[in-house]
Amino acid sequence: MNEPDFIARLRGIATDPAARGLTDDAAVWEGLVLTHDMIVEGVHFLPDDAPQDVAWKLVAVNLSDLAAKGAAPVGVLVGYSLGDSEWDAAFVEGLGKALRHFGIILIGGDTVRAPAGAPRSLGLTAIGRAPTGGAPSRSGVRPGDRLWVTGTIGDAGVGLAMRLGQVDPADACLAAYARPQPQLTFGLAVARHVHAMMDLSDGLLIDAERMAEASGCAIALMLENIPLSQGLLSVRPDVLDTRLAAATAGDDYQLFFAAAPEADAAIRKIAAGLGVAVTVVGHAGVGEGITLTHRARRIALPDRLGFAH
Amino acid sequence: MNEPDFIARLRGIATDPAARGLTDDAAVWEGLVLTHDMIVEGVHFLPDDAPQDVAWKLVAVNLSDLAAKGAAPVGVLVGYSLGDSEWDAAFVEGLGKALRHFGIILIGGDTVRAPAGAPRSLGLTAIGRAPTGGAPSRSGVRPGDRLWVTGTIGDAGVGLAMRLGQVDPADACLAAYARPQPQLTFGLAVARHVHAMMDLSDGLLIDAERMAEASGCAIALMLENIPLSQGLLSVRPDVLDTRLAAATAGDDYQLFFAAAPEADAAIRKIAAGLGVAVTVVGHAGVGEGITLTHRARRIALPDRLGFAH
Structure with a gap:
């Protein structure tokens, strides 16, 4: 099973x-x-x-x-x-x-x-x-919401490749693999501004699919917007394959959340105050499942969306 | 380690x-x-x-x-x-x-x-x-307390031997091994009458030693008082070795508790009301560690007091 x-x-x-x-x-x-x-x-x-x-x-x-x-x-x-x-x-x-x-x-x-x-x-x-006002679920995404991530994506995946000797080591990615940093302070502060939130553990694509399914809506992700670290870009070229690898590697432990466009200013202010990077990587619509684009070009879903047992 | x-x-x-x-x-x-x-x-x-x-x-x-x-x-x-x-x-x-x-x-x-x-x-x-009045700990035994057990002891150990084909099977002992019954109702009802309580998971002797150590007192156990089931006695003779085996086999999931003699009537009333057998198996005194007697004769502690990793 x-x-x-x-x-x-x-x-x-x-x-x-x-x-x-x-x-x-x-x-x-x-x-x-x-x-x-x-x-x-x-x-x-x-x-x-x-x-x-x-x-x-x-x-x-x-x-x-x-x-x-x-x-x-x-x-x-x-x-x-x-x-x-x-x-x-x-x-x-x-x-x-x-x-x-x-x-x-x-x-x-x-x-x-x-x-x-x-x-x-x-x-x-x-x-x-639980935060006052209640804990956000995965199932509250509404069509029209923007989808955000904290931090950078794909570092731990490259860090694992480094640990396995497949890539020359770089400190930032090794640290992301060995010492993931849960976004506790930001999660607590942003909770009342979001419609849905989850952490990215198995990979952005598979986790986004889960959020879309739980919420009964569609999520479109713009691969070119996925924030990549300097450490990752020092060992990988900024091409589509790198972005797909980052979005499916897992172990990010960044937050992925949906919020109305009206919440943009509040979210950016909280993030700036805490020194946490936040990036809009997509939006939600009527429908189901996830769709991917890269520089406005539609990209087929890879066979493997992330880590699944 | x-x-x-x-x-x-x-x-x-x-x-x-x-x-x-x-x-x-x-x-x-x-x-x-x-x-x-x-x-x-x-x-x-x-x-x-x-x-x-x-x-x-x-x-x-x-x-x-x-x-x-x-x-x-x-x-x-x-x-x-x-x-x-x-x-x-x-x-x-x-x-x-x-x-x-x-x-x-x-x-x-x-x-x-x-x-x-x-x-x-x-x-x-x-x-x-937690019960109103607070949850009993292991460390509250006082010299002069009586030590009690619920149910019968050693059934699961014999049940395991039956499962391993070492002893002819008997339903009661097999059930004690396969389907232990936590004493939830009795535990809740008796909590306010006890000075200390724990469940017997690794064996009466090792668990009694842990309770004595946590409480900073001595516990004397009378092996002849340890309640043995009819199922167990149908496959084992009632001799010292049987009682030592029962007291060290583990997996009993009965309650072991200490209470002042003044609480006897209340404890027996609760047990009778719930149809739970309770038996005084020892008493606490000033000192440390556990001592064993069998029909008033002092018995040396066995090398193995119970299940320890």
């Missing part, structure tokens, strides 16, 4: 409104926002990634889900699979540093020892407070 | 009171009780266990932690590792039935696909409401 099939079945038993039909990044329940993400060795991180980076990523990917709901993080529960002592000790050190960095508490969890040779499977549950 | 060493390091970063020093079954935060337990194929369940039973166990072991805090369960987030489709479908069916049985909601979670051949690693976060 693939992941969408499995989630469709889970949806049949997740009928409470708090679950948001399991289409959202997080659950919203009694003023709290709750999320649980797992990362698995060999799937979400490399066996030779630094354990401190793995700890950071485990925290960051979950806090990114809270950021997408405009939530302020409070605490985490961790599920940990013991391995060799040196790695475990470095992981705890990194976990402590990440939690201090984000100002959140470790409130519990569980430790198991998997059978010898099994890949590490780590889970984290993050709890945050 | 073994589990105690790892938890000791985690404790260094879990300094908030909500974490209860990571010595408790669950975190208690703003009127909520939160717990996260993982179960791993080949460690906590057998590869050929029925997926419906695995789903039940994943829910039950977490709700047992809530029961120990007198909490009323509300909802869960699940972390799931995809495998073959038939197993996955049966798991979802079993998960839905378990959640309906306990009257709780699925509010979110995550699905991953582990590398081929990796054992399944499943996590669940359960959220409940």
Whole structure:
């Protein structure tokens, strides 16, 4: 069974409104926002990634889900699979540093020892407070909305290629892969101005398709507008293939949100105040699915829109 | 690094009171009780266990932690590792039935696909409401308290031996292994009468030792008082070795609690009203660690007090 099939079945038993039909990044329940993400060795991180980076990523990917709901993080529960002592000790050190960095508490969890040779499977549950006015969902996009992203897209994908020795290393992209920065402050500040928001974890195209589907509308993306970093452009030419690769690589942990054109000024002011780059990458219309253009030319959807299990 | 060493390091970063020093079954935060337990194929369940039973166990072991805090369960987030489709479908069916049985909601979670051949690693976060008057901890035992258990002890251990073909099967013990019943109703009702409470997951002796350590007192257990089921006694003789095996096998998911002798009548009344068996198995004193007696004869602690990673 693939992941969408499995989630469709889970949806049949997740009928409470708090679950948001399991289409959202997080659950919203009694003023709290709750999320649980797992990362698995060999799937979400490399066996030779630094354990401190793995700890950071485990925290960051979950806090990114809270950021997408405009939530302020409070605490985490961790599920940990013991391995060799040196790695475990470095992981705890990194976990402590990440939690201090984000100002959140470790409130519990569980430790198991998997059978010898099994890949590490780590889970984290993050709890945050929902923003006043309510947490944005994925399903609120309205025709006429503009679609925005924070930061730059595709850095972590190039960073992974660097880690695998396929591309000469550059610090900015390696950092985007190893130390993703959830957009918590911006998410909290912008929440009341958006119609829908999610974080980009599996790739801009697949995540945009999910938002379009959840909202029952169409999303058109202008590939030439996707913000690419100097680090990425130092190793890749600014051509269509580079932009498609950036839009499907995943692991961005930037925010993707829809807002009415009337909210432009408020959004730009918040972004400027926080030093966060924001870029309009598309707009929503009546219809379904996503369409792509590059410099006003229609581009066929690639076979692979992003990372899917 | 073994589990105690790892938890000791985690404790260094879990300094908030909500974490209860990571010595408790669950975190208690703003009127909520939160717990996260993982179960791993080949460690906590057998590869050929029925997926419906695995789903039940994943829910039950977490709700047992809530029961120990007198909490009323509300909802869960699940972390799931995809495998073959038939197993996955049966798991979802079993998960839905378990959640309906306990009257709780699925509010979110995550699905991953582990590398081929990796054992399944499943996590669940359960959220409940703390009882009025506060959730009992492990650390409140006072010298002079009586130590109680609910139900019977050792059934799941014998059930596992039956599943492994080492003992002729008997329904009651197989059910205790496959379908543990968290003592939620009793836990909620008794919470205000106890000084300390925990659930028995790793074995009565190791869990009693943990409670003694957390409380800074000594616990004396009378092995002859440990309640054994008719199912267990139909395949095992009532001798010391049987009682030591029952007290160290784990997977009981009964409650173990300490209360002043003055609370006896109230505890027995609650138990009788709910049809739950309760038995005094020991008492607390000044000192540290656990001591065992069998028919007034002092018994040395076995090398292995229970299940430890």
